[in-house]
Amino acid sequence: MADSPKKIIIDTDPGIDDAMAIFLALQSPELEVLGLTTIFGNVYTTLSTKNALHLLEIAGRTDIPVAEGSHVTITNGTKLRVADFVHGNDGLGNQNFPPPNGKPIDQAAAVFLVEQANLYPGEVTLVALGPLTNIALLDSGFAKKIGKIIILGGAFFVNGNVNPAAEANIFGDPEAADMVFISGADVIVVGLNVTHQVVLTALFHKTILEADRDKLARSGGKFAKYLCQIMDIYFSYHKDSYEIKGVYLHDPATLIAAVDPSLFTYTEGVVRVQTTGISRGLTILYNKQKRFGEVSEWCDKPTVKVAITVDAPAVVKLVMDRLIDS
Numbered sequence: 001m002a003d004s005p006k007k008i009i010i011d012t013d014p015g016i017d018d019a020m021a022i023f024l025a026l027q028s029p030e031l032e033v034l035g036l037t038t039i040f041g042n043v044y045t046t047l048s049t050k051n052a053l054h055l056l057e058i059a060g061r062t063d064i065p066v067a068e069g070s071h072v073t074i075t076n077g078t079k080l081r082v083a084d085f086v087h088g089n090d091g092l093g094n095q096n097f098p099p100p101n102g103k104p105i106d107q108a109a110a111v112f113l114v115e116q117a118n119l120y121p122g123e124v125t126l127v128a129l130g131p132l133t134n135i136a137l138l139d140s141g142f143a144k145k146i147g148k149i150i151i152l153g154g155a156f157f158v159n160g161n162v163n164p165a166a167e168a169n170i171f172g173d174p175e176a177a178d179m180v181f182i183s184g185a186d187v188i189v190v191g192l193n194v195t196h197q198v199v200l201t202a203l204f205h206k207t208i209l210e211a212d213r214d215k216l217a218r219s220g221g222k223f224a225k226y227l228c229q230i231m232d233i234y235f236s237y238h239k240d241s242y243e244i245k246g247v248y249l250h251d252p253a254t255l256i257a258a259v260d261p262s263l264f265t266y267t268e269g270v271v272r273v274q275t276t277g278i279s280r281g282l283t284i285l286y287n288k289q290k291r292f293g294e295v296s297e298w299c300d301k302p303t304v305k306v307a308i309t310v311d312a313p314a315v316v317k318l319v320m321d322r323l324i325d326s
C-alpha cells in the first residue's frame with residue numbers, strides 16, 4: 001500500500017516564490033496541506049494573509065484554512081523590512097488582483113500550529129518560508145510534538161541576500177531564528193548556499209530556445225500560466241541584482257525538501273544566529289569537527305540538519321513538471 005501523504009503546514013509570506021511553493025505543495029500527491037500560516041517578510045502580515053487566501057482561491061482550494069501570524073518580531077519590533085522591490089508592492093508582481101473573498105480562521109497562527117501538532121503528534125511537517133517569529137512564539141512542548149520543521153533560511157559559508165552577512169528570512173527576525181535553531185525540534189535548514197543552485201531559466205535572447213520560463217508560458221498548466229503572469233518583477237530583480245538570466249527557486253526548493261529529502265545532502269551541527277552588530281542575521285554552523293576547550297554558546301545545544309548539496313536539475317524538473325501538469 002502506498003504511504004499516506006505527509007501532513008504539512010506552510011508558514012509563508014507570499015511572495016512570488018512562495019506562490020510557486022504553495023502551488024507545488026497542492027500539486028504533490030506526497031503531501032497533504034493542513035493549512036497555511038502567515039508572517040511578515042516579503043510583505044507585511046496582513047497582506048501575506050490576503051495573498052495566501054487569494055492563492056488558495058486561484059487553486060480552488062478554499063477548504064484549506066489560513067491562520068494569520070504575528071505582525072511584530074519576537075522582541076516586539078515593528079520596524080519591519082519587507083521586500084517589495086523583489087516581489088512588488090502587492091507581493092504578487094503588482095497585478096492588483098481583487099481582494100480575496102475568504103477570511104482567515106479565528107485562531108492565530110501559533111494557536112493553529114499547536115492544535116495541529118497536538119492532533120497529529122510527530123506527524124506534521126512545518127515548512128517555514130518566512131521569518132521564524134510564529135514558531136519562536138511556541139514553547140518546548142511544540143518542538144517535541146511537531147514532526148519536522150523545514151526552514152528556508154540562512155546562508156552557510158556564503159554571502160547573504162540582504163547584505164553580505166544575512167539572508168532575508170533570518171534578518172527579518174534573528175532572535176526568533178536563533179530560538180528555533182536551538183529549540184530541539186527536528187529541523188532541516190535550506191539556505192542560500194543551496195537555493196542559489198536551483199535556478200529557473202529565462203529567455204532574454206533568442207539563443208536559449210528552451211528556457212524554463214517559456215516552457216511554463218507555453219504550457220496549458222493553470223499554475224504555470226498564473227506564475228508567468230506575476231513573475232516579471234522577480235526576473236528583473238534577479239537580472240539587476242545578480243546579472244543572471246533566471247530566478248532562484250528559494251521557496252520551491254525548500255518545499256521539494258519535504259517531498260523528497262533525498263534530493264539534498266545534509267551536515268549536522270549546532271546553528272546559532274548573530275543578533276547584534278553589522279553581522280546581525282548571520283547564521284553560523286558549528287559542525288562539531290573540533291572539540292573546543294572552552295564553554296561557549298554552542299555547547300550542549302541541540303543540532304539541526306543543514307542542507308549542503310542539492311540535485312538541482314532534479315529539483316527544477318520536479319518543479320517544472322508539477323506546474324506544467326496543473
Ligand SMILES: O=c1[nH]cnc2c1ncn2[C@@H]1O[C@H](CO)[C@@H](O)[C@H]1O
Pocket residue numbers: 015016017018042083086129161162167168169250251
Ligand atoms: O534581496 C532580497 N531581499 C529580501 N528578500 C529577498 C531578496 N532576495 C530574495 N528574497 C526573498 O527572500 C527569501 C530568500 O531569502 C525568498 O522568499 C526570496 O523571495
